[in-house]
Amino acid sequence: MRKAESLYVVVVGCGRIGSIVATKLSIFGNNVVVIDSDEAALESLPEEFTGFKIIGDVTEISVLRDAKLDKADVLLALTGDDNTNFMVASVAKRFFGVKRVIARVNEPANEDIFKEFDIEIVSPTQLAAMRVLSELGVQET
Amino acid sequence: MKVVIIGGHKIAYHLARMMISKGYHVYIVNKDPRACEQLAKSLSAVVILGDGSKKSVLDQLRLSSEDLVVILTNTDRDNLIISQMVRHYYGVERIVTLVNDPEDVEIFHRLGVKAAVSPTNILLQTIQGLLLVDEIEEFSLVEEGRLVFLRLEIPETSPSAHKKLKEIPLPNNCVIGAIIRNNTVVIPRGEAELLPEDRVMVLCEPSVQSQVIHLLVGE
Numbered sequence: 001m002r003k004a005e006s007l008y009v010v011v012v013g014c015g016r017i018g019s020i021v022a023t024k025l026s027i028f029g030n031n032v033v034v035i036d037s038d039e040a041a042l043e044s045l046p047e048e049f050t051g052f053k054i055i056g057d058v059t060e061i062s063v064l065r066d067a068k069l070d071k072a073d074v075l076l077a078l079t080g081d082d083n084t085n086f087m088v089a090s091v092a093k094r095f096f097g098v099k100r101v102i103a104r105v106n107e108p109a110n111e112d113i114f115k116e117f118d119i120e121i122v123s124p125t126q127l128a129a130m131r132v133l134s135e136l137g138v139q140e141t
Numbered sequence: 142m143k144v145v146i147i148g149g150h151k152i153a154y155h156l157a158r159m160m161i162s163k164g165y166h167v168y169i170v171n172k173d174p175r176a177c178e179q180l181a182k183s184l185s186a187v188v189i190l191g192d193g194s195k196k197s198v199l200d201q202l203r204l205s206s207e208d209l210v211v212i213l214t215n216t217d218r219d220n221l222i223i224s225q226m227v228r229h230y231y232g233v234e235r236i237v238t239l240v241n242d243p244e245d246v247e248i249f250h251r252l253g254v255k256a257a258v259s260p261t262n263i264l265l266q267t268i269q270g271l272l273l274v275d276e277i278e279e280f281s282l283v284e285e286g287r288l289v290f291l292r293l294e295i296p297e298t299s300p301s302a303h304k305k306l307k308e309i310p311l312p313n314n315c316v317i318g319a320i321i322r323n324n325t326v327v328i329p330r331g332e333a334e335l336l337p338e339d340r341v342m343v344l345c346e347p348s349v350q351s352q353v354i355h356l357l358v359g360e
Contacts, residue, residue: 059242059245061245062244082222083194083216083219083221083222084218086218086221086222087217087218087222087248090221090225094251094252095247095248095251107195109195109197113225113230
């Protein structure tokens, strides 16, 4: 991670994936805002996380406004719910004009609709499956 | 052409019933098994049990650009992804979506769903319309809603007609700023009498608006 260029990153979802990503980004000197409706999830962020925390429902546009999404360089939609990630990501793209939008897509069948909106996707399901296969020495062709 | 109703329980039932009676082929998608059972028993519609935000479920509907899709789930994130899927995957253009959070209406519009219906907004407008009885000529919120400006006409039947202002039991957080009588302005004092056909300008706090309207206009 380039330290010279610090980014303003909004992370949606402070679950297992979101909390790791937000903490690392924060350690590397970026301005990070994490949003989750679960207060306990936000409290469980380690001390190394020095960014902001917002408790709120990310499908409410006022919450995204509070996070100053219009100023964000990157939006990461990392909740465990694809429909939430799609709404946040498409709103970030079309409504707030965020340049880089990356979403976690859990259900592989949903990947196409995210791609239709130029949303970059990360699929934990695919990644895990590929990893298991490569451990077994099965190469994807 | 078929009408597809995704989500919703009571509204889905009544809407389906009426569309069927108008002769449309109605398909219903619902992820609640009990709702599906009830809908299937009481309606001559095709009922599909499944999550309407899954492509595998939508594929079963064999949608085409001719069809009309009504989306009624109680979460906007589900309604949004469903609306975009039916648009992008099957070319459906006629989409009606229920919007739960009134602030989301703009998002649906921006993402190409023209018919985004917010029941909250409809209720709000209806309530405001009811508040605006005939005698109220103007009703506006000022200072971010902390103050209400009212312009209303005093009817013959008003409980305050032919009364002096000081005799009208107006609440403290309310003032009558001016009376317009035969096109002339009367700056009211306590001794001034209100007459039928007077138009009064009132400033008050929102908490007492209906009390003030009742006192000046009547029930």
